[in-house]
Amino acid sequence: MKVDSSDSVDRTRFSRVPSEFLTPAEVEAIRGLLWTSFGEGDEGMTEVDWRHALGGAHFLLELDGEVVAHAAVVERELQIGGRSLRTGYVEAVATALHWRADGLGSQLMREVDTYIRDRFELGALGTGRRRFYERLGWVAWQGPSSVRTPDVTRRTPDEDGNILILRTPRSPELDLAAPISCDWRPGDVW
Numbered sequence: 001m002k003v004d005s006s007d008s009v010d011r012t013r014f015s016r017v018p019s020e021f022l023t024p025a026e027v028e029a030i031r032g033l034l035w036t037s038f039g040e041g042d043e044g045m046t047e048v049d050w051r052h053a054l055g056g057a058h059f060l061l062e063l064d065g066e067v068v069a070h071a072a073v074v075e076r077e078l079q080i081g082g083r084s085l086r087t088g089y090v091e092a093v094a095t096a097l098h099w100r101a102d103g104l105g106s107q108l109m110r111e112v113d114t115y116i117r118d119r120f121e122l123g124a125l126g127t128g129r130r131r132f133y134e135r136l137g138w139v140a141w142q143g144p145s146s147v148r149t150p151d152v153t154r155r156t157p158d159e160d161g162n163i164l165i166l167r168t169p170r171s172p173e174l175d176l177a178a179p180i181s182c183d184w185r186p187g188d189v190w
Contacts, residue, residue, distance in 0.1 A: 012104070013062045014111055019054045019072075029067040030058065030092075037094035048187030053092035057115065061108045068096040069108040073115060078124055079148070081178035085171075088116035090125035109136050116166055123166030126159060126190035138164040139176065146181040147189040153181055159190045 017026065031050065038045040056074035060067050076089040090112060095105040113136065116123035127133060130140055141163040145156045163180060182189055 011064050012107075014108070015060045015062070016111070016115065017058045017060065019056060019058060022058060026058075026060065026067070030060070030070050033067055033070055033096060034092055034094050037097065046187065049092065052185065052187065056088075056091075059108055059112050059115070061104055063104070066096075069104045070094055071108055071112050073112060075120070076124070077183050078122060079181045080122075080174060083172065085121040087122045087124050088120035090116075090123065093125075093127075105132070106136060109133070113137065113166060117168040120168055121170040121172070122168060124163065126163050126188070128162055130162070130164060133164050138166050140164055141180050142176045143178045143180055145190065146179060147184050148181050149184045156189060163190060 022030070034045045034050070038049075040046075053072035053074065056072055059069075059071045059073070061069035071093040072091045073088045074091060076087050078085050078087045078089075093105070093109070095108075113123065123138070125133065125138070130138075134140065140161060142161075145159045145163055146153045147156050165174070165176075167174070
């Protein structure tokens with residue numbers, strides 16, 4: 001089931017599409033945008049990164065029929081100070097190179113933020129581009145980060161300072177200096 005809204009004045013169309021309802025053309029457009037935006041290889045976009053973006057909702061912003069911005073929200077369980085929180089985790093955020101700094105990414109993220117606030121206890125993402133998200137109301141987590149495996153919880157110190165959260169109406173009182181952990185997954189855990 002797709003949710004669409006159009007604005008004929010600025011030629012943009014926003015849609016929210018569950019992964020299982022993406023058309024082959026939409027998948028191809030999103031993948032092209034992501035690989036062009038991030039490049040390939042260990043530091044760029046990988047197939048594992050793409051799989052992290054599946055299983056939730058995809059947010060597409062089209063301009064004159066071309067996908068120019070994308071983000072995905074998948075459900076994850078984060079633990080903060082030992083408390084489990086149902087979290088809308090943001091993945092695969094990209095804006096076409098020739099449309100950056102035109103506000104399209106911010107427009108798309110406002111839709112993502114509304115979706116998270118309406119459905120989850122918390123929003124979260126991992127990024128090296130904190131300023132973009134912080135100006136939209138996201139807050140950097142100050143406490144130590146870890147990943148939970150079936151056997152042990154292992155620190156992820158390289159992620160400290162790069163995890164951002166978005167409070168929602170369902171968020172409990174949060175101590176930003178408390179330990180935060182995510183569930184294990186292949187590839188980048190955060």
